[in-house]
Amino acid sequence: MQDPPRPTSPAGHVGAVDATVVPRFAGPPTFARLPRLDEVARADVAILGVPFDAGVSYRPGARFGPAHIRAASRLLRPYHPALAVEPFGAQQVVDAGDLGVNPFDLGAAIAAIEDGARSLAEATGATLVTLGGDHTIALPLLRVMRERHGPVAVLHFDAHLDTWDTYFGAPYTHGTPFRRASEEGLIDRTASCHVGIRGPLYAASDLPEDAELGFELVHADEFETLGVAGVVERVRDRLGDAPVYVSVDIDVLDPAYAPGTGTPEAGGLTSRELLGVLRGLDGLHIVGADVVEVAPAYDHAELTGIAAAHVVYDLLGLLARRRDRA
Amino acid sequence: MQDPPRPTSPAGHVGAVDATVVPRFAGPPTFARLPRLDEVARADVAILGVPFDAGVSYRPGARFGPAHIRAASRLLRPYHPALAVEPFGAQQVVDAGDLGVNPFDLGAAIAAIEDGARSLAEATGATLVTLGGDHTIALPLLRVMRERHGPVAVLHFDAHLDTWDTYFGAPYTHGTPFRRASEEGLIDRTASCHVGIRGPLYAASDLPEDAELGFELVHADEFETLGVAGVVERVRDRLGDAPVYVSVDIDVLDPAYAPGTGTPEAGGLTSRELLGVLRGLDGLHIVGADVVEVAPAYDHAELTGIAAAHVVYDLLGLLARRRDRA
Amino acid sequence: MQDPPRPTSPAGHVGAVDATVVPRFAGPPTFARLPRLDEVARADVAILGVPFDAGVSYRPGARFGPAHIRAASRLLRPYHPALAVEPFGAQQVVDAGDLGVNPFDLGAAIAAIEDGARSLAEATGATLVTLGGDHTIALPLLRVMRERHGPVAVLHFDAHLDTWDTYFGAPYTHGTPFRRASEEGLIDRTASCHVGIRGPLYAASDLPEDAELGFELVHADEFETLGVAGVVERVRDRLGDAPVYVSVDIDVLDPAYAPGTGTPEAGGLTSRELLGVLRGLDGLHIVGADVVEVAPAYDHAELTGIAAAHVVYDLLGLLARRRDRA
Amino acid sequence: MQDPPRPTSPAGHVGAVDATVVPRFAGPPTFARLPRLDEVARADVAILGVPFDAGVSYRPGARFGPAHIRAASRLLRPYHPALAVEPFGAQQVVDAGDLGVNPFDLGAAIAAIEDGARSLAEATGATLVTLGGDHTIALPLLRVMRERHGPVAVLHFDAHLDTWDTYFGAPYTHGTPFRRASEEGLIDRTASCHVGIRGPLYAASDLPEDAELGFELVHADEFETLGVAGVVERVRDRLGDAPVYVSVDIDVLDPAYAPGTGTPEAGGLTSRELLGVLRGLDGLHIVGADVVEVAPAYDHAELTGIAAAHVVYDLLGLLARRRDRA
Amino acid sequence: MQDPPRPTSPAGHVGAVDATVVPRFAGPPTFARLPRLDEVARADVAILGVPFDAGVSYRPGARFGPAHIRAASRLLRPYHPALAVEPFGAQQVVDAGDLGVNPFDLGAAIAAIEDGARSLAEATGATLVTLGGDHTIALPLLRVMRERHGPVAVLHFDAHLDTWDTYFGAPYTHGTPFRRASEEGLIDRTASCHVGIRGPLYAASDLPEDAELGFELVHADEFETLGVAGVVERVRDRLGDAPVYVSVDIDVLDPAYAPGTGTPEAGGLTSRELLGVLRGLDGLHIVGADVVEVAPAYDHAELTGIAAAHVVYDLLGLLARRRDRA
């Protein structure tokens, strides 16, 4: 119908559809009802869906993740009080739609994700915030990051290390992206870290191997002793001033907070803790991010989708803060 | 990203995204991944969402119906074998998005639906197939039909008559649109009928009052004796050559087939029966249609959404057949 | 608050709360929002809950059945068009609440159900329509029937025979009530029958043993060949003029129609078939009835509860028809 | 049947049905199986259902909230160890049933809620604890509070401020009650506060406007730093000795704890934190309370209903403590 | 613990655990609680799980199908009244466990399924009844059939033809097994047929291409006119005396009966119809069978699993009948 009423910010950015005029259950199904890439002249941040889950080892279904996160993002409003910024007003955020990649051929899919992300980044110059999809997608995304920013510090929120070597002989799966990335020289081994790790491992050697690949580790249990503020300090110390890629596997949250995921582990973070850590990272030089492993068939009442949408919102807030300052 | 690959039919119509190239769980969230209204030059049929449920007397939630039917429509393919037609190839079908109407003021909403539908019909000349929303929306839609086609025969699939007078003194609700429509002279009282009626009524007088308002009635139980073919015959006899508005309340299906609805009644139709009746109506002069009362919060595994999407697909097939012939 | 507006019928019976004045999601949680036993002077039919499931061999949970059926009954309206009668107007129907019986001692529970039902029947003279609870409860109810009416014809809708002998040595369970009833002389062995039987048995001998206990049998598959009308004929022939106790195990419906039950079997009846058979029994001399095995934890969108509530409604309609005629 | 066995406390108050004699899945469906208003001579506290949700901006369904909270309250027992009081023994608590109000006309509904609450308060003198329903209902309830107690301090637990001005031009919705209440002089602007606020706002100006309307604010994130004890101190400081109206929007809990609600926000309170704050408020002069926004269609395993029932139980405990002392 | 009590049939076959002695919710988690392959000396029929779903084009999750069908099979009893046979008594049926195949490499998985099935068939001489997994697995299974029996007639129950050519360039997926099988000469092109086909196709040419590949077709709509008996006749005419491989995609059932599947289509069969057709095939020379596409994450109350388990039970009954006769 007629164009939905989207406010333009003082900085000239087209924002989300106004929810006091068009009900949030109506209107365009983009992330937060933001404009599509083709609706605006330029983009500072592009939200990209990668509906892909052929790399999953247990519960599949993350292929439906991007649509689910977008649906859950309808509840977002324009002003982020904790960061005191308008994530959609201080920068032009767009929804770049989905990459449609081959669900039957992992290699072809990884190549297509790399190509698609590179094209989008090159065409727009935008920072990419990617909605997964399973964690396999982090590898091709990091390849693109490396090209543009050199090796990046990876800030990885997850229950799992994702630095295993192979499953069933397969080197490219959702459990191995960060080993491959480290081997390929994509990450800054002096500044990367995992947050929220927990649950059983394959062997005692997993931990030293992971460290060699360049990661420090904040275990989920440490939230009991360090608190959010302490974790923030640990993370900031590790990351320093490096360009940072933030990768959020939604299973970093406890299954109570994120039932809709593929390899849930008890003993996880609350959504308040996860958002609290993110909000503590103001000033970080974020060059890209993903939120992965949302598997809607196991979700209930959009719990997991809402948590993921808030994570994206906070990431956008951090990007906006830095841009404001720049 | 780049434009999704949508085939153009021999007749020059832009179809749905090709599911053998872009996975059905990816790509644009329009109905059946068809083009948006603004993506093509003209439209023969426009699919319009009306996310509205303030007229509901029991379980609310049909406000989320349009998005749910669209999601479930991703499984549709281009060729309809039972009707031997390509519903998206023989005519230009577009998704016209949603009308965003006031959820707090029934009167304002009804006026906005009438205005929105009229504008869309006038601007495009397209036949409207509307995704509800609750059954209240049939009234403003029928007003637009009346303007363009004169009084129309209403072919109404429903468990309920929807010709009650008022609830709590309110004349405009999801239980009253066809009484109001009849009173306003919108319908052809010699050619309208209900199919699938069942369940308790308010009073014995409901039936003669309904007849006076211009409706004949095929009770759900009659499917046991008449079969689909017999019902088709009854319906065709009643409708004759009149211009027809088809209104499908998804609760015409048994709750086993359509749990996601607001006022379920046991003893309903199977989806095969409903689709069978529709497929029997080849040649009918359909001037508009709606599919209403899909309430996703009560759905499971998209059962109700899939049934509704198939109903829309069959309606599009009927429209395409007639256009083919014309 | 103030008394809810309940119409009094011409015959002087207090009916259900008027749903055009008090929304159906409000008001008293009695069956169909009818008066409680203590709110009216007399009762023709008393609806009695027996929340009990200690006799269940597979999925438990029928203890929550009465509350679930009552909740689902809020959608019932006053006039039954298929039977052309007002089930709540032609007779005084009341909700007699629940019998609270021991969940840990099957023997004590059975005795308490027998005592409770007898007291209620004696105190009011009402016909009892009981909401289970598991099928164990049919035995004590039949004992009370026998005292008041002599041996009764049992019209038993079920996927299962329920004439097995023992489980784990236990003679009183939900799989054995009709063997015990037959042994105790509670039923008329010349006029009882099962409808809807299907699924695997324990042994070939189950069928002749069942016949000896006094039952004829309409297999679910016979609905394909006989149709509803043919089944009605079979049943009427069998029952003749005997006083009839109708026992409806909701698992007579296919699991698609009644997922919320304890021992589901594929290949069952549709709700339209079940209601169709009931509606064909006009004139039957029903002296009591139960609807059992509704297990809400396995239900979805109240499917099973709604089907059960409609069964009760049709039973009330049959009772009302007969009373009208008397 | 016979009256269920309800113990009478030493103080002469009729309590809940004894769960060691009548199973908790049986018996009257009142809150905690307490007596109805008409079953006892007097009432100190009246629990009132207001099944209404026409003021909802996103997910509807709170119309089914009162029945859901009552069902979940069956698990409550008589003695509150944390407060060392018998909430049903130290005072006469009754269930006053539901107010049945117009679902199609917000204005009529608000007037009817005001009238109904006033009548009940006047007729009984009881403190009202209201089960919503959506948050719109707080406005008419506060009007009644104002009449009886003068402007009251509002202690508001919520993810949202609910002091927005209008949606779609509508001044009375579930997002605006406290702005209207402040404008109407119903609240004590020196002593009101929000607890649990989080999530995006419409604009930076929302916060100063809210402060002008009379609210202080404890953000959900502050629970990480203050802990429950610190929040209690903040709240007690703010409330002082004022008469207090406690309004609990169940979405103050994280969606993990309260999935069954209409506008969920990640990063919320745990149920232990919410109950902990309430238990810290011993001695408060509570003059009325509500628990709102429970939308059962989105609940699972009665999670949200159970949390809401416990909130009501703690509120009753606080009332009982104060009465004990008086 | 001690061995569960499993009766031995007069023919010397070890049956299922006795459900009147060990509750059906206890005991070994094999299909119907039958013995494992290693528990008995020989096997006439082996039930084999193939948890694999990398060939799925829409909703994944059939990898969890075998465990789900086994869980749902606990309700099966020893005697099949409609076929008058003891499926576990007239032959030795065993559960051969799962084939664990590579989820990341379709080619490797297909080869492993072929090898595993061949080894099992060779080692035991048993007829294989395979629990999927997605429909991709039919191809390697048919290769093994071909080796042992020559080209086989395929009796294929499905909503879809599964004779498409490629998706995303991939020749081996769940939508293509029967084209590949026909091309490889695995099937008898004079005696194969589909039953239950419905829903949209990719192109009008799909049907003649399918016919060339050797299939006749019974459309789901034909059940309305032919009835179960008519379909049986059509199928028997087509199959003649050929050795038959029965492949049942559970989506042949309507989504109401089988919500837990990957590509649901409205307008399908009832479970009574599907079982009715199977029961009509007494005497058929079945050499192998599969039941595929059960995706538990979308199931509810084990609906789909129960239907699938009954299908397996009927297939075992047909095998037992033929063996009895031999």
Add this chain to the structure above:
Amino acid sequence: MQDPPRPTSPAGHVGAVDATVVPRFAGPPTFARLPRLDEVARADVAILGVPFDAGVSYRPGARFGPAHIRAASRLLRPYHPALAVEPFGAQQVVDAGDLGVNPFDLGAAIAAIEDGARSLAEATGATLVTLGGDHTIALPLLRVMRERHGPVAVLHFDAHLDTWDTYFGAPYTHGTPFRRASEEGLIDRTASCHVGIRGPLYAASDLPEDAELGFELVHADEFETLGVAGVVERVRDRLGDAPVYVSVDIDVLDPAYAPGTGTPEAGGLTSRELLGVLRGLDGLHIVGADVVEVAPAYDHAELTGIAAAHVVYDLLGLLARRRDRA
């Protein structure tokens, strides 16, 4: 098929199936895919299922608990980083299958559980870790403990005291095992304690009575003030060096973390807190354990099952640590 690849640890113990070779959704359905009792020569720890719930006072369904916990345990890997031990490598852990006990006779069932547990313990010498089932089973298990170890300290995680006297006159239920155990002299009254207690009680006297029966108590609210470390200290002080039986009612977790249980109480523990306390108990002399009250019909996305499986895993880790040291 062929034996699944299970690694043997340096200590000679057969471990779980290797998940990098056989997908976790395939393979044997034992706990963590460990060997069955009959597959290995000896057992240090035996996991025993007791599918029984006839002692439940509210929501039944724990009879399906053992199968559910086993299914959820498929995600466990071999190395426990927090305890730095291989729970399946440092000792021989086996799955001993289920005890199939009478669901209709509480007394017979309790006797059978006692006999079965004793036989297993005597035959193998293994430490038993039992999967319930409802809490009734703790009594017969404690009788066996007493025989082998003398009175044991009970470390009881639960929302409820479970030291009530009778329900409906029944002395043996899921609410009474620890009173009976204390009366029978099975427990060390100087060293037992409850952790996580919360929610309403029957009477103020419940607490002193509980203390007399030998229990100290850590209330759930104390986690807010003591933190995990403080609770660990309290528990270790209480238990001292006594042989300890650990009994974990999964409802000790908040319903958000464990919806699938029979008598949920708001305000509970997080899974991180529960696992944190367990991990703090290194060195404890555990002689047996149970995890009970998992009711899958109320679970979602296996939340509760996963939490329970992790609890079992941590208990196995504690046993392995002590064995390592011995």
